[in-house]
Amino acid sequence: MEKGVGLRLKEEDEVPIYHRDVKSTNILLDEKHRAKVSDFGISRSVAIDDTHLTTIVQGTVGYVDPEYLQSSHFTGKSDVYSFGVVLIELLTGGKPVSILRPQEVRMLGAYFLEAMRNDRLHEIIDARIKEECDQEEVLAVAKLARRCLSLNSEHRPTMRDVFIELDRLQSKKQGAQNQAENCEEHTHIQIAIPESMSLSYYSPYTVVENSSFSPDSKPFMIHKTL
Template sequence: MLTDGKIVAVKKSKIVDEEKLTEFINDVNILSQINHRNVVKLLGCCLETQVPHLVYEFIPNGTLSEYIHDQNEEFLFTWEMRLRIATEIAGALSYLHSATPIPIYHRDIKSSNILLDEKFRAKLADFGTSKSVAIDQTHVATMVDGTFGYLDPEYFQTSQYTDKSDVYSFGVVIVELLTGQKPTCLKRSKEGRSLATYFIMCMEENRLFDIIDPQILKEGKNEQMLEVANLAKRCLNLNGRYRPIMKEVATELEAIQKSIKTVSDQQNFEEVESVRTEIAEAWNVSNTIGSNPSTSIDIASLFD
């Protein structure tokens, strides 16, 4: 807690490590260039201590990974929430790739690096391995680094990280949101230990709804889930050239989200109109009865 009562999060390295120090400094460099509602804010830093300290806004509701993989009956992680979170992170990545002065590749997109605030809005975090690239650059050449299960196979083979590598990792996050399954799992068959591979296999065999998270499957939003699944499949194309750019991904997710809102608004409108019609009909009946002095009826019970 700061002197003004504000709660903050302080990140510090457990050990004195030159590599970790480089990541901390990189975090400062990257986040100082970013101002987006769905990216965690860096409030300050201290590099004069034995290990560096970074001060961030405090995000109280933990990581997206916890809500996907550690579900409980007390909290319903609905399809609408999942779609909104996916849309918010896609918007943040689109901003990093195409709206900052210098394009930024995150390089470690995964559900545990997506935080949820008090209103369950998504915040992209952990920019320790992120890279800024010149506008005329198409990739950055680095040693292969990242989290297994989210790693772009093309990057793994070539050591060339592109904006489409972020797209691939985000595709894995979408599949996590759809299925509730972890990015790697030894319990699945050898061919399907990678969630991305397993998902593509199920899509090609027309078995998507066999692997959708049962918690959201019962909501009956199959059409929207299929649209999102098809988008995820394009993000996971083994050839980066055929993956969409993040701006396209964000636009498509926004359109799907709006279609759900439109349907919901229409249903609410129809319900209100139905109630209005019932009241009007009841009122007309009460007026007719009231005009006949020989008829007696409890109007309140009629409206009930």
């Protein structure tokens, strides 16, 4: 999962930009499969010291921050809410809005939060995610998404916090993969041979010399270094 899916993190001395329409169809992949956010048609830049933008509510149903809907005040945390919906789309494979769900949970955000409250996350996770992804990592992303979807914007992380957490998860996964590769590289095959045979060094195998040999001996044994 691409860290922050290309949402650019502002530095303290940069002018903040509110995208205002973060959604899965506005996230594109380049030739190297790097995610980039597109469609800045309704985005707005604000002064560094401004805490929010007061405007007529705009955005896509299912992704719009409920707090923004009620107050018409858009903040950086409103983009975070929308990104949370993108995360749970990836986790569940569900649509942001579905009439097939009960009315109170037609919005994917509400549906996901209800499942988390009732410990039913495993019931709504996409089958491919269950099969192909580490479940500890899936749970960590789900918890991050839950924070992004908090109805109180003060309880949501910043986009920078989201980036840091996704980066941590990605680094942890990469570290585990590297460790697994190292284990494979250190796999040794022991070969039983007659005493009369002389062998030279044969990488990457470890040769066991001076071993008794009989027709019943197994030709090799594999020992994995854990």
